[in-house]
Amino acid sequence: MRYNIVIIGGGPAGLGAAVEAKKNGIENVLIIERDRELGGILNQCIHNGFGLHEFKEELTGPEYAGKFIEMVKKENIDYMLNTMVLNINENKSIEAIGEDGLINIEADAIVLAMGCRERTRGAIDIPGYRPAGVYTAGAAQRLSNMEGYMVGKEVVIYGSGDIGLIMARRMTLEGAKVKAVVEINPHSSGLTRNIVQCLDDFNIPLKLSTSISYIHGKERVSGVTLSKLDENRNPIPDQDEFIECDTVLLSVGLIPENELSVGAGVNLDMRTSGPIVNNTMSTNLDGVFACGNVVHVHDLVDFVTKESRIAGRNAAKYCLSKLEKNDTVSTEAGEGIGYIVPQNIDTSNDEDVNLFMRVRNIYKNKKLVVKSNNEIILEKKRKHMIPSEMESINISKDLLKNITGNISVSVEEA
Template identity: 50%
Template sequence: MKQLAYDVVVIGGGPAGMAAALKANEKGASVAIIERNDELGGILNQCIHSGFGLSYFKQELTGPEYAELFIKQVAAAGIDVYLNTMVIDLSPDHQVKASNEEGMLVLSAGAIVLAMGCRERTRGAIKIPGSRPAGVLTAGLAQRYVNIENRKPGERIVILGSGDIGLIMARRLTLEGMQVLGVYELMPYANGLYRNIKNCLDDFGIPLHLSTTVTNIIGYPHLEAIEVAQVDENLAVIEETREVIACDTLLLSIGLIPENELSQKSGVSLNPRTNGPLVNQALETDQPGIFACGNVLHVHDLVDNVTLEAEQAGIAAADYVRQQKVGVSENRLAATAPSKIKTIIPLGPGVNVGYTVPAKLTSPSSKEVRILFRVRKPLEQAEVVIQSGATILYQGKPRAFKPSVMEEVVLSPAEINGLNGLKGQSGAEQAIIVSVREVKK
């Protein structure tokens, strides 16, 4: 068994893991990346379409191009990378147990960055009735078949769910000569970005059926048809709308789930709304020195945003290690130093908001705080209101909101610190609530 020690260990070598590792390295930390695949880059390696990097690099890149820029930086920085290595255990005291072809590894870390990404929801998650034939697969798996393995998933394709991967695959399969019969979405609105609706469906004449879902899977051993039906405002099936569509492939683009089995092993608490860790503004979980970023924290719409968030986590992890190293000296001065006790202020969703990241703030704060959130439904005219009790910290201008778009509001240190010590009726620290309130036209 090989035992190693690093200041910061990053679990996951996708865009989040690489960005976090690079920033921790820039801060002077010794860094290792553990990646279970045989190459860095994560899901970007199979995303051969363009549209990446517009915000971060100010140029339009494919997924592999975006990944390659970071892979080169990781190599140039001399960061240790363990490929084909599976993490099997993570303890609260930052002991990482992993396995690869050389045997067992135990990495001791000053801080951990969780960057394991996410996985697709499958048929079992939504319990579609019917037989269990070949030909039912997730959109991401189909993307790998076509873009990496040069395999053809089928001839007549139906896509369930209007997530971005499904929309992108509708275009990709059409370009490769397959017939995409339609995209069916349970909700009365599309879940993907508008640009993907326009570029991947509208431009290719692929119909999008809203308030419609798959109610049965037909055929065995291979898929022969599916049954679809419209749903009402309560998402109940409208019986008279049932229709059978002959097809040989059903792609599922029905959402993503953060990969947090390791997080739970280390004792990290998860947000029931996102299935990602509960973090503060430094992206630190409730386990000291364990940070989270990217799609393992919450599912993002753009990889550029993943990168920016991960850089913040990498800096925070390196700062944590540095503070731990000088902690002994600081403790010697504690008797004469002013109190540095921080207050924990809960932060959470209010009206029309699904979740917030972070889920708590520490005060006093010396840095501004980025609050990210998504609305629960499309809103044509609404305003963001962030408040603690009767105190309004932020109120935005009325505009439209979509669930597919990650929203961001920045609070200044003064706004946060002004709440320090403010108590609610129960005597507990008053929570900060983020709401998006509809405004009458």
């Protein structure tokens, strides 16, 4: 099989990239998805809060995905379901396994859109036996929202990221008692709106600076021991607390799915665990692009869509031999910034650039300062910044044309 553009992953990133590639003149586009339907993680996110930027309305996850699936169908874009990509190489040969066995596909360009997966209990080493009743929050979300199973009745959630917060509300609405959400940091790692709407509105306690130090139970979870932590994250003696429960949901981080990318020789950024990309979402491999959660973990799907359009458009330009790649400057995370995407910028590209970044701490009344050659080129005042909410700064194409040195962003006094 041969396609101009093959997109790996049929979540919002893959769908957006496919539609954009088609609109930019590429007839021959294929999406490969390992699940039984298109839509990615959105299919299990039945709560609302999606699409405020993109569609100016508040949609559920399946509604948001549904709009893009419709566009894919309208544009007659090919897709394969129940098909998992096993290997890609730098020559853009793809090996996948589907319902009829192994498939080999040659592509002119590839868009990586595999999303991310959850960290599990093994990654955080909680002592105890291995009883039933320990789930990742996303697995529990899929079981309850898509497969129709209730995973437990008395629940403790570990980690206050968005999936954990949303599952606290979901389990409560389904009749479970959520006894606590436990977070090792002194602040939640989820969006503020989710803390209010998912915990405060249901009187679910959020225990900050606290860890689960033991999971009790042999056959089934019977409880957890919580330990209060000091500022160095060491347990404070004599402050342990036992909570009886039959279920522990883990919401302790997401990891971009990059085994395929690494196998092909794509360079990753250690800070994001995703491919290093430039402002066209090109990786270091010629004709290989990436977008969405596989690049860095997004909290808002609207930004995933924005990135996917850039990847799809530039993959199309690449196939039409209209894309030159000259990474002229790099971006550097300065004081207070954890990472910046894109990591490289081709200043000759005739489009505005959106820098996406996360701050390292909670900041009030500060500003984000963008510098090049030690000169301030842009400033953005921010009343409140937290690591869980992604920040973005737009650099216009006109401003970009005059930039010759690397671009740094830092948090400074307002």
